[in-house]
Amino acid sequence: MLEHLKKEQINPSIIEEIKKYRQKYADTADTSQTSLRYLYYGKEIWEAAVHALLCGENLLLAGSKATGKNVLAENLARAFRRPCYNLSFHINMDASSMIGNDTFRNGEVVFRPGPIYQSAVDGGFCILDEINMARNEALAVLHSVLDFRRTIHIPGYDQIPVHPATRFIATMNYGYAGTRELNEALASRFVILQMPSITQDNLTRLLLREFPGIKKQFAEQFSGLFSDIEKKCESGELTEKVLDLRGLLDALRLIQNGLSPYPALDMGLTNKTFDAYEQTLIRDIITTRISKKTESTTIFS
Ligand SMILES: Nc1ncnc2c1ncn2[C@@H]1O[C@H](COP(=O)(O)OP(=O)(O)O)[C@@H](O)[C@H]1O
Ligand SMILES: [Mg+2]
Structure with missing residues (x-):
């Protein structure tokens, strides 16, 4: 992956910073070596996205269809060597599908973690795909996860802190029927990259x-x-x-x-x-x- 960034002529100091990040969180790194289906091309976007994540920001990739939003999000997880979780939003998304819920196993109630919970625990990168497709009320549970508090509240359990390596990358399509605006409370918790179409x-x-x-x-x-x-x-x-x-x-x-x-x-x-x-x-x-x-x-x- 870093080879690709060199070919993209990404500023070498940024690549050094990525390496430091990898080292810092090496104990929880994702070391799987499966090859990526697609590589993202676009130096400026790469640099801006990496900077944002290094600064600890949550990143929202906004743009028309097929501008490589998911490809970039997955490439970023790979570049930082983090486990990657994907959560596709839809109109019926609720807190339990995002965070987790209680379920029965062998006659006992156990907590079945959702992608937000999992990425928070193991320092993963969580892709919040087409985040604007969910209802605003459903997204309110993400507020404390995404802002300075970095905690998850699960009713009946302790508060869970979000791992320092965890990053949230949301994507948002617009321009076709069924897409909605993202509410301000949520938008303010992300830095937003406008995705250009490929050169x-x-x-x-x-x-x-x-x-x-x-x-x-x-x-x-x-x-x-x-x-x-x-x-x-x-x-x-x-x-x-x-x-x-x-x-x-x-x-x-x-x-x-x-x-x-x-x-x-x-x-x-x-x-x-x-x-x-x-x-x-x-x-x-x-x-x-x-x-x-x-x-x-x-x-x-
Ligand atoms: N800048 C880019 N670099 C690499 N692939 C791109 C780029 N823009 C679009 N693509 C290609 O477009 C297709 C759709 O990408 P995807 O990430 O699923 O788009 P989106 O999530 O924006 O709808 C993929 O085949 C991807 O390789
Ligand atoms: Mg997509």
Whole structure:
């Protein structure tokens, strides 16, 4: 992971600080060596996020879909070598799913810990995924966990202190139906990073890592295609629905498996909008980048 940070040209003094942090909490470190599915690309965001966590802040990653929020959160846990817990928020989230609840085991009442509790006890990084999807009332139990008190209150039990290595990283999508604002009390307990969409160069790097067989010139064309779509979204000609990096990656996976580029891009990108005019516009962008004669075998060697 630190190798990746060096490649990202992260300031070496920041990398040194991460190493110190790792050493300080080495006794509870997560030493699993499984490889990460994705690496996060974006030097400025890396530096800002690491700084915030080193300062003990809770971090809220806010941005549109597929801007790498979860990828960054998991990469951060790995960089700091902390166990990572994930909690996906939804409208019916309640205190017991976050913190834990009493349950019966062998005829006895025992406490079954939730992700917040577990990360608080073993110095984990807890990802509060799509935190704005929960009801405000349900989130109130997090207040004392997230502010200077750093304690968990569990009715019927003692107060539990949050381990000094523990960090909370929340993510928040906005811009589509069903997303809600985050209330001020909660927002004030985080420092907030606005997640930009990936740069064209970084997307090319991502594609080359994700698809080892892709020819460089095509990796560049596909990241160019993504940036063309992005520009049309910025100018208001297209809606954000079709700006979907996940969709582009899905399309490339289909192409890698032998499907022709046009139907693959339809499935991954174009059909994300149901508006016929928008669809035509996207197909026009695609034809300027990828010629109709291109086959799967032209793109992948
Ligand atoms: N800056 C980035 N660096 C690396 N991957 C990125 C970046 N932006 C988007 N992605 C890719 O987009 C996809 C979705 O990432 P994810 O973290 O699930 O997005 P989000 O949580 O923001 O919706 C992944 O395949 C991820 O690799
Ligand atoms: Mg996400």
